[in-house]
Amino acid sequence: MRRRRLTRPVLHAVPVREDVARELHHHVEERAMELVAAGWAPDAARAEAERLLGNRVAIESEMQTIERASRRARRRAGMLESVLQDLKFAGRTLRRSPGYTLVALLTLLLGIGANTAVFSVVNGVLLRPLPYPEPERLVRVWEVNPAGDRMGSAWRNFADWRDRAQSFDALVAHDNGGGTISVVAGGVAERARSVLVSRGFFEVLGAVPAVGRDFAPEEQVLGAAPVVVVSHAFWTTRLGAAPLEGLRLNADGLDVAVVGVAPAGFSYPEGTDLWVPMEIFEQTQSRTAHNWRTLGRLASGASITQADAELDAITASFLEVSSAANVDGTSAFWPAQAEVVGLREAMVGNTRRALLILLGAAGLVLLVACTNLASTTLARGTARVRELAVRRSLGAGRARVIRQLFTESLMLAVLGAALGTGLAVWLVRLLPLLAPEGFPRLDQVRVDGSVLAFTVAAAVLTAVLTGLLPALRDSAGELAGTLRSGARGGSGRREHRVWSGLVALEVALALTLLVGSGLLLRSFWSVLAVDPGYVTEDVLTVSISPPAGRYPDGATRTRFFQAVLETAEAVPGVARVGLASAAPIAQLGNGRVDVSQAATPFATGYYQLVTPGYFDVLGIPLVRGRMFDGGEVPDQPHVALVNQAFADAVWPGEDPIGKRLTGGGMDEYYEQDRWATVIGVVGNVRQRALTDDPELTYYFPLGQRLQRTRSMSVVLTASAGPPVALAPAVRQALARVDGEVPLGFSTIEERLAGALTERRFTLTLLLGFAGLALLLACVGIYGVVSYAVERRTKEIGIRMALGAEPVAVRRLVRRHFLGATAIGLLVGGAAALWLTRLLEALLFGVAPADPLTFAAMVLVLAGAAWTASYLPSLRASRVSPMETMRAE
């Protein structure tokens, strides 16, 4: 049987119902005709044909069901097939231009990798909930002085909060765990970090001991025999996971029983080895001794605001119950208010700002990468205009072409994201090496589901940004004109505008990052250039904390430290030795100091107990008066030194020599009203941080004023060579004084570097991002100019044939892009001016709008852009006129 096809397939155009009905109708009609031919009357034939067909309604409904299912299946298969086709085609296209693909993948690898890495840190540190039950109810509480500064809690104030506040299920106090103690277990003395905690500490954090038990109530009373709970890590590594039955250790000279092991991974405050009930020690009743940290669990339904208001009210009542005399002069330490902050926020603290800035910077890098890819893809699209026009003329719809181009971008983005994730995993593993000490919640940083979700989002965004614009543009090109003219690209002018816009955007983004990192770099230099007021090289420091058990009071500790001094001085090779309460960089005790003959009879200052050798070793000059002689004893008239800042602040324009002072709450002689006479003034020292102003400091000689604080630091220099080489000999010698005292060796340089690691961390990352952005921008400009040259080869050839100079040709192809760079610099400069205000808290010694930084970075970027556009323009000026003409 022959047939003629209808002009176009109508299978899918005919609705199922009609399709089925028509087929059966055709059958009946033909059948009736056959019967008529056999001699039936027409009407009877039709009726017979219907009868022979059978139950028409049932047949139709069965056919419709099958047909519908059949059409659905075909549609799905068709879709899958076209997607596969797109993918295959995209893969082939990318393989055909390996240069482009490689650059694009590298760009995406870096852009997405940087973002994934930074986001995994942000996620772990800022977003992931704390690993405690109902973490949103955990808070930290500070006292706030009248000036609005946060302070720790005094025990009495904490106790009042705990007893009176209704907004909390529980409030507990713990100390900052700053002090390391010596722990002797199995005959070996080691340093361990112990924290004193008040009743209910583990319950508040929802920690149930993995082995043993929590403290019993009778172990949490004054004078009870000391017991400890140890961390899981301490128990396994130092105690060999021994059974707790009868397990004892010597902690800080005290014989203690181990009653429990904290759950694995539990470490609050971070790095704690031992928890000790604080109730066994007597607590001062002072309302200004801010020695404790307060941790609370909000009652269910209570908000932070409510809790804050309630504690404010309780805190305000402290002032009323206290005499005015007590308040007088200590207002800087007086609790005026309370501040309640979510625990996670409190732990993250200042790191938050730096991390968000880094995340923003990584985002900018990704934008540069996208812009870069978009411009390269556009340029390629121009070269592909003919290919696409052919595809469209062969019947591919516009949507189909857009989908095809978008598939290419998506494929690149997905590959880039996969590689980037690999990079991020590697970087995150490296993080513990790079991150500054004390970086909060580092253990929470990993590449997990939410990080991968972020990466996927970044990849899709990248595909949209890099693929959609070129796809829309390329697919729009009118067919006939392109095919006829044999043009290599669309209309030049509009083309240039889009490219130039992208170049300008890239330059602007890169400049913003460059300026930001430039400002941080200058800050870093400024910090390094700060004069700390002491020698930073070739000084060895040894921090020493004699155990409280064997050195219970000031007198025994003084004798111990004098022995340490004499022993260290006797070590061969040691040139000079000094002792101080704390060597820089370190915290110092501070408090109220009463002063004579001053405008106000008291001041706030930091104090140090020292031997004369300390100034000698650190090169702190004696500005006037005389130095301690080292032989001071308690029975003589007491003497003191002050630093220049102290003298200037307390006795401005007067001679401080002969004035008198007595230290505040930290000093045992204050209560006895024993005043010390100032005998000299020494140079200023930046003791706690290089970025702070020199502290007001006063010094007492070791041996005369006994102190309550327990640890001191030895500083020493060698007669030849670096003093670090003396560390083993010093350790041996000091072990002869007392073998169970833990020693912490370091150098001033290390301590300074340690104080700079956070700044260095942020700076390094931001510099990396800025460098990346600069590189990407250059690659982008290079690529765009290259394509421009390639596209205009013919025109250039003609111009050269007509006698154009190479210089003029080079200028011709670069003109637009240099103009775009200039616009980008302007826009980027404005954006940077606006954005760098966010950096202000991280800056030191440089203004956010520092003209030098801006100028330098504009020059760097302009130079880079000039070079990136110059190289491809060289090719333009080497075009051979004859060859180009022949090629057409």
Add this chain to the structure above:
Amino acid sequence: MTDRSMELLKGTLDVLILKTVSWGPLHGYAISRTIRSATEEAFRVEEGALYPALRRLEKKGLLKSEWATTETGRDARFYELTREGKAALRRDVRDWGRYVEAMGRVLYATAPAAA
């Protein structure tokens, strides 16, 4: 149609259709007429049963169809074998041959089979 005409065995209609269209594209009525005449109306089929069977074979991918105009100027749905359809037909023909041969050996045997 005689009284002794057999009920069409289940599943045999599919083979008959595939074989019928193996000569070239046919519309439903032509297929039905060809089967009728080739089997000399030995099979009694409700003629409408052919159409769901055609659609089912198309859904399985053994047939493909297209609306076209017949030589008498009517619109009809033409079916033809796909590649899968041709393979299925070859398989079915082979199976039928074996079946018939096996049945024949039993039904036309002149002596009982050796035990």
